Amino acid sequence: MTTHILHSLAAEYLERLRRAGHGLPPGRLRELLAEIEGHLSEAIDSSASDAQALTVLDRLGEPGAIIAAETPNLDELPNRRGTKEWAAIILLLFGGFIFGFGWFAGLILLWNSRPWTTRDKWIGTLVVPGGLATSVLIGGIAIGEPTKTKSICQGIAGGVQHCTVAAGQSTPSTILGVAVFALLVLVPIATSVYLARRAA
Amino acid sequence: MRAQPATLRSMVVKIRETAISQLRRGVLEFCVLALLRDGERYSYEIVRALGDAEGLVTTEGTLYPLLGRLRREGVVDTTWRESPSGPPRRYYRLTPDGQAALGGFVIEWARFRDSVDALLCNEGLR
Numbered sequence: 092m093t094t095h096i097l098h099s100l101a102a103e104y105l106e107r108l109r110r111a112g113h114g115l116p117p118g119r120l121r122e123l124l125a126e127i128e129g130h131l132s133e134a135i136d137s138s139a140s141d142a143q144a145l146t147v148l149d150r151l152g153e154p155g156a157i158i159a160a161e162t163p164n165l166d167e168l169p170n171r172r173g174t175k176e177w178a179a180i181i182l183l184l185f186g187g188f189i190f191g192f193g194w195f196a197g198l199i200l201l202w203n204s205r206p207w208t209t210r211d212k213w214i215g216t217l218v219v220p221g222g223l224a225t226s227v228l229i230g231g232i233a234i235g236e237p238t239k240t241k242s243i244c245q246g247i248a249g250g251v252q253h254c255t256v257a258a259g260q261s262t263p264s265t266i267l268g269v270a271v272f273a274l275l276v277l278v279p280i281a282t283s284v285y286l287a288r289r290a291a
Numbered sequence: 292m293r294a295q296p297a298t299l300r301s302m303v304v305k306i307r308e309t310a311i312s313q314l315r316r317g318v319l320e321f322c323v324l325a326l327l328r329d330g331e332r333y334s335y336e337i338v339r340a341l342g343d344a345e346g347l348v349t350t351e352g353t354l355y356p357l358l359g360r361l362r363r364e365g366v367v368d369t370t371w372r373e374s375p376s377g378p379p380r381r382y383y384r385l386t387p388d389g390q391a392a393l394g395g396f397v398i399e400w401a402r403f404r405d406s407v408d409a410l411l412c413n414e415g416l417r
Contacts, residue, residue, distance in 0.1 A: 095377040119359070125378070126334055126355045132377035133335040150342060152350025160353035 100144040101131040108154040114208040115161060123161060127151070176204050176290045183215055184283045187224025194221050206290035218282045219275065226279060230272030234265065315347065319354070320361060321400070322347065324385060324393040327367065331384035334358055358383065366392050 097105065105128055112120040134147040151157075179200035186193020201207065201215045219225050319341070326337055334355070342351040361367045366389035371379045385393070 122359060123355055126358070126381065127352065129333075129374075129378050129380060130335050130338060130351075130355075133374075150350070151352040154352075156350055157352040157355065161356035161359070 095132050096137045097128070097131055098135045098137050098139055098144045100141060100148065101135050104148050104151070104154065105131065108157060111154040111158045112161070113210075115158065116205075117209075119161060123157070127157070175200055176206060176286075179204055179215075180283050180286050183286075184222045184279055185224075187221040191221065191224070194224070197222075201286075204290070207286065208289075211286060211289050214282060215286050219279045222279045223276065226272070226275035230268075230275050233268035233271045318400075319347070320357060320366075321393060321396045323354075323357065323361060323383075324366060324389050324396075327383055327385045327389070328393065331370075331382045333372075333380040333382045335380070337383060361389075365389075 105124065108127060109120070109124060112123065115123070130151065131147070135144045179197050182193050182197025183201060184197075186195070186197045198216060202212055207215070221228075322341060322344075323337060326332060326340055332340075337358070338351050338354045341348050341354060348354060358367075361383075362369055366386055367383045368386050369384075370382045372382055374380045
């Protein structure tokens with residue numbers, strides 16, 4: 092294998108291309124980078140002047156334009172919101188209620204869909220795992236715990252058992268619980284809206 | 292409301308540029324196939340040959356996505372080989388499907404070009 096050193100401006104250009112192409116499927120980006128690196132290596136000698144290097148880069152065009160030219164090629168495969176994408180969004184939101192399995196089914200559909208970038212898929216996975224089912228579970232605990240009532244019985248006196256019912260925690264804790272619950276409900280819904288918009 | 296002359300001029304320029312761009316995009320892939328008719332070439336050679344042709348390519352870099360699409364369509368086949376001076380080179384050659392596509396386009400293009408020429412030169416209308 093031959094080692095080669097890219098001109099500093101060429102290396103910088105390649106890095107800009109890599110950053111611009113972060114939304115492409117990894118295989119496509121790797122192929123594109125390999126081709127462009129070959130072009131830069133052929134066209135710009137490592138000892139070339141900056142002016143010569145810039146002339147070659149001008150002919151090559153802006154990295155964004157190259158990525159834009161690659162992006163329509165993704166349309167060779169379905170790239171817009173379809174039945175699979177809607178199913179993924181709905182299952183990620185409500186699938187947790189189907190014994191948790193529904194959410195995992197949504198996750199598989201999410202990662203096998205093309206319209207979303209890897210970043211979108213991670214957002215769909217991590218915010219909030221389990222979807223609304225997790226929100227209801229955690230929110231229920233957050234609200235229920237402070238307001239739980241306690242029953243204290245003090246033995247039998249004259250055949251009658253005396254029990255006193257103590258109210259739960261103070262109001263601020265309840266408000267905090269409701270706020271957490273509201274947040275946990277809103278965040279998965281916002282994630283679903285985000286995914287739907289990204290796939291439009 | 293009537294459009295101002297300057298607005299009309301810019302609209303005409305835009306329409307013309309869009310038409311040229313679409314025409315260019317439509318024929319470029321066949322120009323790549325035509326370059327490979329006489330044998331294989333590596334990607335940089337193809338891109339430079341098209342880049343040197345007057346008015347055919349505005350940015351050379353956008354040809355690489357086109358080469359990728361031709362590979363996936365199966366009209367060209369590729370092989371990587373070591374280069375004496377740099378990273379490995381990807382060599383392209385026509386597949387039988389590519390040869391058939393090129394042959395069909397050459398016939399269609401000749402008819403298309405003749406008809407458009409005739410109309411543009413106002414000879415076909417007489």
